[in-house]
Amino acid sequence: MTSSENLGIWQDLADGVRMECGICWIVYDPAEGDEAAQIAAGTPFAALPEDWRCSNCDAPKSKFMAVEDDV
């Protein structure tokens, strides 16, 4: 799978969707950003740099899955 195909998947995400790491289950919350990676609060997962990785286990973006909730 090419990186452009990956982007296509994430462009369908709503901006506020939280994403869960498939390796360590840590959650990326767009409302909080990722301070360790200098990602500003309010940055949607789809807008993260392609080389962004899980702040906890270093997994690539492709390992993340949308968190389903009803809120």
Ligand SMILES: [Zn+2]
């Ligand atoms: Zn992780």
